[in-house]
Amino acid sequence: MSRLVFSALALACATALTPVHAAVTLIAKGSLAGDGSDLSGLTYALENGAPANMLGGLGSGLAWAGGQTFVAVPDRGPNATAWNTNVDNTTSWVPRLQTLTLSLTPVADGNLPFTLTPALIGTTTLFSRDALVYGPVVPPVNQKNRHYFSGRSDNFDGDTGSLSPMDARFDPEAVRVSRSGKRVYISDEYGPYVYEFNRETGKRTRVFSLPESTFAVAAKSAIGATEISGNTRGRVANKGMEGLAITPDGKTLFGFMQSPLIQDGGDGGRANRIVKIDIETGAVNQYAYDNFIPSLNKAYNSSEILALNSHEFLVLERDGKGLGDNSAAVVKQVWKVDLAQAEDVSALEGANDLLAKAPAKTLFLDIRAALNAAGLADTAIPAKLEGMAFGEDVVIDGAVKHTLYIANDNDFLSVAPGGLPNPNQFFVFAFDDADLNGSAYEPQKFKPAL
Known part of the structure; x- marks a missing residue:
């Protein structure tokens, strides 16, 4: 992993002669306006009137790609404004990969030691070479051997379970x-799916098969609430595989459900599942995770998982309150969990059996408290902090620090309910090995480096 060492850093951080451990600290924040256009080149209007190249939702997923380059995925597109409840207000938005630079620059005089400048440098739309199943609206950009995926909730085959890779x-x-x-x-x-895509072209190149009897719902519906009430097992609608980690050696994926499966307690329950996928063989293992936060006496859904090393992970848990919800944030926290000694729970179901196998977790970062300390009121903290990635190391006060980037999904709403600006935001935190309380941080390896 390369290290960012800035020649101007002494101007920003010249006060300390001896490196001092200062806990996980916010060092930069930046934003990218959500009312512009991306680089997809799509020029038509969606069914709800929104432009097909609308920029937004960038923090649904965020990943480091080397240097100051990151990739991000918006979710299924603009559906926060009502237009057709029969499809949960979704449209034939084409899912896409956004490539960004998130540039850190030291500042000599500011509240934070760095400024963060996000810039969009590329957009790649995602497609399948094989034909997909659509509802009444097909993406107009479809062509031979290019069948684009769609965010619209009625794009499925009603005769197959929700893990069918042919559903658009x-x-x-x-x-x-x-x-x-x-x-x-x-x-x-929707599936929940885990797909592999060619990063340059956007072509789907592989489908990782998950256990159908555990994760799929048999009765699919374009309306999420109907899908939940019509099934007794499988993933909860709109609470599928929310998080994904890759081990530093690039050999293993760890997918994380947003909420417990229906048979494990459903939305609001404690007994969540982490799915381990061997990239070479496709072999799957499952582990339990307890969503419960003792100090608040409540379980909170999970938004992201990030690999510290081959067996330890950071997990982002949150409420849905804050900017974007016209309310005040209460819970935005990152927890650390070790799966080294965790038992496989593939053969188990039900909250009690899973929780008996869930490993202990420890609090790594209280995001809300850190942002409060930096001057952000609870009403200014984004409601949907969902993306999380490591980045390049930096040097602060003579000490090497690791960086953690956290981003929000702004639901494609450049103006939040209540009238406040609601851009795509990125927050950068610095931490060192002492903050990990004995855990080892191993940066992701890229070959060749990008």
């Missing part, structure tokens, strides 16, 4: 980059 509906929620840098892995909520 796709709701990306997490992304990771392969060790070669040439492929990306994306998880979603």
